[in-house]
Amino acid sequence: MTLLAIENLSKRFSSGGRAVAAVGDVSLTLEPGETLGLVGASGSGKSTLARILMRLLPADAGSIRFEGEDWLSLSGTDLRRHRARMQMVFQDVLGAFNPRATVASVLDDPLRIHDIVPKAGRAQEIAALLDRVGLPASYAGRSIREVSGGQRQRIAIARAIATKPSLIVLDEAVSALDVSIRGRILELLVELQEERGISYLFVSHDLAVLRAVSHRIAVMEAGRLVETGPMRQVIENPQSPAAKALVNAVPRLVTQPTEGPFHDV
Amino acid sequence: MSTLCEIRDLTVTYRGQRIPALNRIDLDIVAGERLAIIGESGSGKSTLARAVAGLLPLGAKLAGEMRWSSGQPPLPGRDLGFVFQDPSSSLNPVLDIGEQVAEGARRHLGLSWKTAYVRALKMLERVRIAEPQKAMRAFPHQLSGGQRQRVAIAAALAAKPGILIADEATSALDMVVQAEIVSLLDELVREAGMTLIFITHDIALASGFADRVAIFKDGNLVESGLTGNVLASPSEAYTRTLIASHRDLATPPLIREAAP
Ligand SMILES: Nc1ncnc2c1ncn2[C@@H]1O[C@H](COP(=O)(O)OP(=O)(O)O)[C@@H](O)[C@H]1O
Ligand SMILES: Nc1ncnc2c1ncn2[C@@H]1O[C@H](COP(=O)(O)OP(=O)(O)O)[C@@H](O)[C@H]1O
Ligand SMILES: [Mg+2]
Numbered sequence: 466m467t468l469l470a471i472e473n474l475s476k477r478f479s480s481g482g483r484a485v486a487a488v489g490d491v492s493l494t495l496e497p498g499e500t501l502g503l504v505g506a507s508g509s510g511k512s513t514l515a516r517i518l519m520r521l522l523p524a525d526a527g528s529i530r531f532e533g534e535d536w537l538s539l540s541g542t543d544l545r546r547h548r549a550r551m552q553m554v555f556q557d558v559l560g561a562f563n564p565r566a567t568v569a570s571v572l573d574d575p576l577r578i579h580d581i582v583p584k585a586g587r588a589q590e591i592a593a594l595l596d597r598v599g600l601p602a603s604y605a606g607r608s609i610r611e612v613s614g615g616q617r618q619r620i621a622i623a624r625a626i627a628t629k630p631s632l633i634v635l636d637e638a639v640s641a642l643d644v645s646i647r648g649r650i651l652e653l654l655v656e657l658q659e660e661r662g663i664s665y666l667f668v669s670h671d672l673a674v675l676r677a678v679s680h681r682i683a684v685m686e687a688g689r690l691v692e693t694g695p696m697r698q699v700i701e702n703p704q705s706p707a708a709k710a711l712v713n714a715v716p717r718l719v720t721q722p723t724e725g726p727f728h729d730v
Numbered sequence: 731m732s733t734l735c736e737i738r739d740l741t742v743t744y745r746g747q748r749i750p751a752l753n754r755i756d757l758d759i760v761a762g763e764r765l766a767i768i769g770e771s772g773s774g775k776s777t778l779a780r781a782v783a784g785l786l787p788l789g790a791k792l793a794g795e796m797r798w799s800s801g802q803p804p805l806p807g808r809d810l811g812f813v814f815q816d817p818s819s820s821l822n823p824v825l826d827i828g829e830q831v832a833e834g835a836r837r838h839l840g841l842s843w844k845t846a847y848v849r850a851l852k853m854l855e856r857v858r859i860a861e862p863q864k865a866m867r868a869f870p871h872q873l874s875g876g877q878r879q880r881v882a883i884a885a886a887l888a889a890k891p892g893i894l895i896a897d898e899a900t901s902a903l904d905m906v907v908q909a910e911i912v913s914l915l916d917e918l919v920r921e922a923g924m925t926l927i928f929i930t931h932d933i934a935l936a937s938g939f940a941d942r943v944a945i946f947k948d949g950n951l952v953e954s955g956l957t958g959n960v961l962a963s964p965s966e967a968y969t970r971t972l973i974a975s976h977r978d979l980a981t982p983p984l985i986r987e988a989a990p
């Protein structure tokens with residue numbers, strides 16, 4: 466059964482007397498265990514779509530079915546109960562965490578709020594979560610400010626999987642990381658998906674990142690979905706001007722001697 | 731090829747720090763070249779840029795030498811332009827675009843405001859700002875990130891400096907805009923015969939247009955050389971790791987793909 470179906474979703478903002486169609490009539494689906502890469506230029510509406518999906522922002526129009534529920538009309542206890550099933554990981558900004566938090570408290574919150582594990586078992590569950598994302602259990606006592614950017618992103622992933630979600634929305638989750646760390650985080654995400662059947666909506670402006678992890682790719686431009694298809698089809702044979710521009714913009718590693726006057730220095 | 735600056739045994743230690751941010755660096759900057767400074771965050775790239783530009787913060791200790799062929803260090807603004815990752819750190823939010831681009835030309839080229847404004851408009855056209863006449867009267871916050879970065883480039887180049895330092899100037903931009911800005915920089919410095927010091931964490935981005943690369947890690951210069959040579963046959967393990975970690979559209983995916 467389709468895990469997520471977004472239909473005709475729209476959202477306008479008005480800023481400075483000017484109306485912006487941040488998301489315009491977007492429809493897409495996501496299957497269990499699948500990763501949909503969402504790519505587009507800055508300002509194309511990717512984060513707005515992600516925030517509507519997370520119920521952080523109301524939509525103007527459209528509907529979302531998630532695990533068979535009419536997701537946008539859920540409220541109160543129903544919403545709280547189902548929220549555990551959809552989690553989010555942001556770009557590494559310290560702002561995604563309470564600066565006074567410890568690693569343990571970051572992971573304890575979802576376990577407690579969503580009643581995942583009774584109090585007596587939580588320390589053990591936190592240790593298991595840390596272990597799963599490749600961090601020593603001794604990190605539990607550290608302040609969230611004391612850990613590196615890559616480690617913080619592992620903690621954000623541990624927080625996201627704590628509630629046993631079926632879908633994780635990742636918004637530029639690896640964009641701020643150094644390349645060597647980025648690769649290891651991507652590997653971790655793929656492992657977790659294979660192990661737990663989690664679906665990802667993976668938002669990035671970087672097609673090279675999406676190529677590593679996506680089964681399908683959707684391309685946004687100025688609020689609209691302009692192309693969707695299997696990963697290889699979109700990257701190897703892009704149809705829309707937006708997709709073509711994105712493919713052409715990915716820097717290629719050139720390992721031939723440089724042309725030009727410095728050739729023979 | 732003449733050497734513009736010989737950097738010898740350069741060590742920079744920030745105030746209150748025990749460990750130097752740059753450690754005994756030997757590097758030549760060649761006149762008219764496009765030199766890429768590559769490294770992960772904290773490797774000392776910006777520190778090198780600030781040392782070259784004479785813009786280290788108060789209390790930073792500098793040991794070693796920078797021997798400039800002209801006999802004296804370049805004057806920032808006049809001899810050396812600087813473009814940062816975040817254009818808001820080089821643009822003044824309360825001045826209109828015209829004034830900030832004109833200001834450098836007026837001060838360093840000795841132009842009247844009137845001619846400086848003419849030069850500013852020409853620079854905005856050169857960096858291909860949409861509707862340059864209108865942009866002259868706009869404020870930074872009214873422009874997109876890519877447009878702001880074009881303005882920062884126009885401002886940095888308004889006084890016709892011989893050296894341009896771009897410190898992660900495209901890192902906050904999306905890929906399409908990044909590609910546009912890189913080719914714009916490349917074109918502008920080529921035309922003017924300027925020396926470009928292009929600082930980036932992205933080895934592939936540098937590989938596309940730099941003449942030489944210098945690889946930094948933890949404040950040390952790992953290796954430097956002609957771009958093609960360093961990329962095709964790196965002599966250091968760290969450079970090989972950087973190359974291996976790079977992903978582009980030819981790297982095998984991490985997911986298991988369904989059989990076609
Ligand atoms: N809270 C807001 N108020 C006004 N405009 C907004 C707001 N959030 C986003 N926008 C606008 O909506 C558009 C889409 O933004 P966003 O979803 O952040 O794009 P992306 O994540 O693809 O960069 C942009 O034009 C942006 O300026
Ligand atoms: N103003 C400063 N005071 C103290 N330490 C600094 C300062 N600026 C940078 N550093 C430190 O110097 C080292 C090199 O930093 P930087 O040159 O900014 O690296 P990069 O630009 O490669 O990311 C880092 O360890 C950084 O934390
Ligand atoms: Mg976004």
Ligand SMILES: [Mg+2]
Binds near residue numbers: 775776777
């Ligand atoms: Mg820097």
